[in-house]
Amino acid sequence: MILKDRLKNMAARSPWLYRINAGSCNGCDVELATTALIPRYDVERLGCRYCGSPKHADIVLITGPLTTMVRDKVIRVYDEIPHPKVTVAVGICPISGGVFRDSHSVRGTLDEVIPVDINVPGCPPRPQAILEGVAKAMEIWKTRI
Amino acid sequence: MLTIFKLMWRNLVQGPSTEPFPFGETTTPERLRGKVAVDAKACTGCEVCISVCAGGALRQEERADGSGKDFYVWHNTCAFCGLCQEYCPTGAIRLTTDWSTVHLNQDKYTYREQVFIAHASCEQCSARMPRMPHGTIETIYGRTNPHLDTLYRLCPQCRREKAAIQLGANFHE
Numbered sequence: 001m002i003l004k005d006r007l008k009n010m011a012a013r014s015p016w017l018y019r020i021n022a023g024s025c026n027g028c029d030v031e032l033a034t035t036a037l038i039p040r041y042d043v044e045r046l047g048c049r050y051c052g053s054p055k056h057a058d059i060v061l062i063t064g065p066l067t068t069m070v071r072d073k074v075i076r077v078y079d080e081i082p083h084p085k086v087t088v089a090v091g092i093c094p095i096s097g098g099v100f101r102d103s104h105s106v107r108g109t110l111d112e113v114i115p116v117d118i119n120v121p122g123c124p125p126r127p128q129a130i131l132e133g134v135a136k137a138m139e140i141w142k143t144r145i
Numbered sequence: 146m147l148t149i150f151k152l153m154w155r156n157l158v159q160g161p162s163t164e165p166f167p168f169g170e171t172t173t174p175e176r177l178r179g180k181v182a183v184d185a186k187a188c189t190g191c192e193v194c195i196s197v198c199a200g201g202a203l204r205q206e207e208r209a210d211g212s213g214k215d216f217y218v219w220h221n222t223c224a225f226c227g228l229c230q231e232y233c234p235t236g237a238i239r240l241t242t243d244w245s246t247v248h249l250n251q252d253k254y255t256y257r258e259q260v261f262i263a264h265a266s267c268e269q270c271s272a273r274m275p276r277m278p279h280g281t282i283e284t285i286y287g288r289t290n291p292h293l294d295t296l297y298r299l300c301p302q303c304r305r306e307k308a309a310i311q312l313g314a315n316f317h318e
Contacts, residue, residue, distance in 0.1 A: 042163045092200065095253065096222040099200050116250040123200075123224035126244045128164075128171050133247045135167045 012142040014047035017134070018057030018081065022074050022110070024064030027124040028091040032061060034127045035134075041127040048134060054080040059137045061130075065093035065100040066110050078114050084144035086137040088118045090130060095119045178225040179243040181218045185260040188237035189275050190214045194229035203229065211264065211273045218258035220246060235281050267300035274300045 019032055035043045036050055043049075051057055054077050066074060078087075092098035094110035110116055117140055120133035164171050181202070190213075195203045202223040206215045229238045248256045265276040277297040282289050296304055 039161075039163050041166075045163070046167075089250070092222050092224060096200075096219070098222055099224055101201065101222065111250055111253070119221065119246075119248055119250055119253060119256075121221045121223070121246045121256075122244070123226075125246060126177075128166050129244050129246050131167050132245060136247055 008145050011145050014049075015058035015086075015138055015141050016051040016056050017043070017048050017059050017061060018051055018054055020060060020062045020074055020077060022062055022064035022094060023067035023070050023105075024091065024093065028063035028093075028122075031124040031127055031130060032063070032090065035130050038127075041131060043131060043134060046131075046134060046138065048138075054078075055082065057081045057085065058141055059086045059088060059134065061088050061090050061134075062094050062110060062116075063090045065097050065103075065106045066108070066113065067105045068107050069105065071107070071113065075113060084141060086118070086141045086144070087114060087116045088120060088133050088137050089116050090120050090133070091125060092121045092123050095121055098123060173242050173244065175242065177242045177244060178227050178240045180220055180241055180246065181223055181229065181258065182239060182241045183216050183218060183258060183260045184237045184239070185216070185262055186237075187235045187278050187280065188216065188260075188262050189235055189278065189281065190216070190262045190264075191234065191275070193232050193234065194238050197228040197232045199226050199228060200224045205262075213261055213263040216258075216260045216262055219254075220256055220258070221253060234284070235278055265298070267303055268295075268298045269303045270300060272300045272302070 017036075019029065021029055035041045048059070054060075060078065060081055062074070064070070089095050089110055093100060094116070096109060097103075097106055100106050118133050118137050120129055122129055125133075190205055192205055195205060200222040202219050202221075204217045204219070206217070208215060225240060227240050230240050233239075263276065264273045266273055279289065279294070282293060282297055286293060296307065299307060
């Protein structure tokens with residue numbers, strides 16, 4: 001039991017982030033890049049870094065209103081991410097459809113398709129709000145290991 | 146060669162430019178457009194904000210007992226565009242500098258602002274009617290007098306009757 005706890009603590013150290021653009025206008029993606037690349041915000045202080053492959057990811061950040069064209073691709077990529085994973089919806093689009101709600105190419109919200117854990121609404125949210133969301137996602141991620 | 150020493154010296158003196166957030170404080174610009182807040186005392190329920198809202202984040206619902214309106218702001222579809230603040234005739238709806246919007250997905254539909262806008266009742270016939278704040282009367286007429294204030298405490302029907310009686314009295318003189 002003690003060994004298990006110790007292993008759990010050792011494992012929960014540096015979750016890697018993976019970013020899925022589900023038809024976003026790129027506004028939220030710019031903010032996500034800002035949190036990672038600009039020293040003022042610097043998401044790597046939390047131990048996070050963006051990775052290029054879904055197979056290495058722990059925390060998924062999804063932007064965009066989930067258009068019908070990208071819907072199946074998002075599900076395919078999401079299924080490639082190993083458990084335990086935490087999903088963060090960044091921006092108002094994946095949460096409610098935002099200003100694209102009821103448009104011809106948006107069928108529903110993100111949480112109808114894949115399980116979402118944390119919402120960070122905003123159009124786009126501030127880098128600080130995204131950092132707060134990532135910090136909260138890390139807490140949830142640690143309970144799932 | 147010298148520039149690198151200059152840079153190194155500057156970095157040594159200034160310290161890191163990284164904000165301590167989320168472990169410490171962060172700065173918020175004064176004019177940041179954040180979450181929407183509604184001042185229930187100044188709102189008349191005219192629904193201009195609803196017609197200009199780009200994301201469809203606002204909703205007003207009349208209560209069944211006619212006592213007033215429920216005003217809902219659903220933050221999860223608000224684009225922080227500020228159109229509601231721009232067009233609000235009484236300045237009741239405004240964007241705060243509160244940018245902290247993180248919440249769990251199970252609170253998705255409860256993460257909203259809810260205020261109650263009470264209707265006023267007519268002084269003569271006690272019929273329910275939308276309230277007219279003092280500030281709005283000032284905006285319309287430039288300055289107010291007690292006569293105008295009493296006129297706006299009546300419902301449209303009673304107001305019309307009173308105005309007609311006054312007009313008649315002036316006519317006879």
